[in-house]
């Protein structure tokens with residue numbers, strides 16, 4: 001089965017890859033993704049300075065998903081800029097994820113990272129876990145200002161990773177922002193921010209930062225992810241490449257993302273729980289899923305969801 005895809009002119013050997021945050025912080029982890037069957041290497045979202053992140057415990061898996069408040073632990077953009085040339089040797093696209101603690105950080109990082117020539121850059125407008133900092137992606141004006149500042153600094157395909165939206169008015173509003181800003185692809189969705197998981201046995205929260213509030217991932221967020229993929233796919237009439245992220249645990253989950261309009265999918269919680277072997281399993285499952293239904297390739301089924 002042909003699982004290769006092309007996004008913004010860049011060819012991916014597989015449509016299954018890691019989500020930023022999952023096993024992609026250190027040089028060892030990034031090399032591990034390079035050696036794995038992941039269709040790309042996506043870096044952890046990088047900030048200007050290296051960060052230890054929030055105090056532990058800061059990630060907790062549960063039946064049906066996970067909650068995290070990592071707090072952007074990362075090596076700092078200078079270290080990733082140095083790692084990129086070696087990581088490009090693995091023969092698959094390298095996606096650099098750029099974050100920031102304030103608006104000025106993004107252009108500073110974007111300029112240098114673009115110089116290191118990753119294959120694509122993903123601008124993360126949706127980190128929900130920095131105490132006292134609301135996500136930029138929930139402020140349409142701030143998002144537009146920021147994307148318009150970084151866009152001219154980036155010469156490789158530039159995407160935006162957005163948080164989930166829960167109202168069609170917000171899909172329209174952000175769709176119009178994206179349409180005005182020369183964005184080459186979207187990544188939908190980041191974790192569902194500021195959930196709360198409770199352990200009733202010992203009557204506690206399960207992660208330490210922010211009183212236990214954290215971003216949700218895994219199976220429980222799949223319908224929210226699919227809805228956002230579908231809403232933006234329709235807004236852009238199928239002409240905006242979308243990476244679907246959220247709830248990909250089985251091959252059929254990836255298939256559902258493709259049907260909704262994703263060109264590729266990213267794997268977060270399932271990768272953390274299973275390790276990089278997850279990609280071989282998902283590949284087999286997705287291939288079987290496509291074959292059963294008579295599709296010739298992953299690209300073949302994109303957007304083909306039927307409405308009633």
Ligand code: DHB
Nearest residue numbers: 069070071072126127129
């Ligand atoms: C973190 C979590 C996110 O969902 C994100 O987009 C960026 C960073 C984190 O807590 O490290």
